[in-house]
Amino acid sequence: MPDEAGAGRRVGILISGRGSNMTALADAVAEGRVPGARIVLVVSDRPRAAGLEAARARGIETAAVERRGRTREEHERELIGVLRAGGVELVCLAGYMRLLSPCFVEEFRGRVLNIHPSLLPAFPGLDAQRQAVEHGVRVSGCTVHFVDETLDGGPIITQRAVAVEDSDTEATLSARILAEEHRAYPEALALVVGGRYEIVGRRVVGKNLA
Ligand code: GRF
Helix, strand or coil: CCCCCCCCEEEEEEECCCCHHHHHHHHHHHCCCCCCEEEEEEEECCCCCHHHHHHHHCCCCEEECCCCCCCHHHHHHHHHHHHHHCCCCEEEECCCCCCCCHHHHHHCCCCEEEEECCCCCCCCCCCHHHHHHHHCCCEEEEEEEECCCCCCCCCEEEEEEEECCCCCCHHHHHHHHHHHHHHHHHHHHHHHHHCCEEEECCEEEECCCC
16 A cells, blocks of 8 residues: 555564564565555564665665663653554565564554574474474475564464475575565565455465555
């Protein structure tokens, strides 16, 4: 849904670290691969996150919102305020290492996306790639999903599979999954921004608007 200036849906990205998924999204938007989207703000809970510098280098506004001993909800109230002040309509979690509380989910209900490095519902939570190697699965991958109150449990928007080789370590598998993450996230964002879907039960079903 374009805004009044016709510049697109205002997307904010939350990060905690290097921000490679953030840059994949920003570059895809800049290259016109996510029609109708505009990345307006990148926020980190860690002021020294490398991704903040990468965002600034792309001319994107950034902010750091640290927790600083506050409760999760107090921290998120500030975060919500910063996102609102930036006019953010859609939130993409990209390596944001905190579990969001119900107050955040409620504020942006149906408008928060996350990327996870496994084929959910397998291996939710931390160290998903290590869990996959240790479990001995032959196929893993990545998932982009809507965020609800559950851990990595909201409706799935897209998934990409990656074969697990005998020689794989956590590091080698993570690198191949990451390459797929960088393809999957812009595709999923394009689908959501384009509004070409409906949620039926847990299923995100494509809808032909033509
Ligand atoms: C990615 O593997 C993502 O799936 C997970 O955290 C990692 C973040 O990497 N949620 P980056 O900061 O986007 O490079």
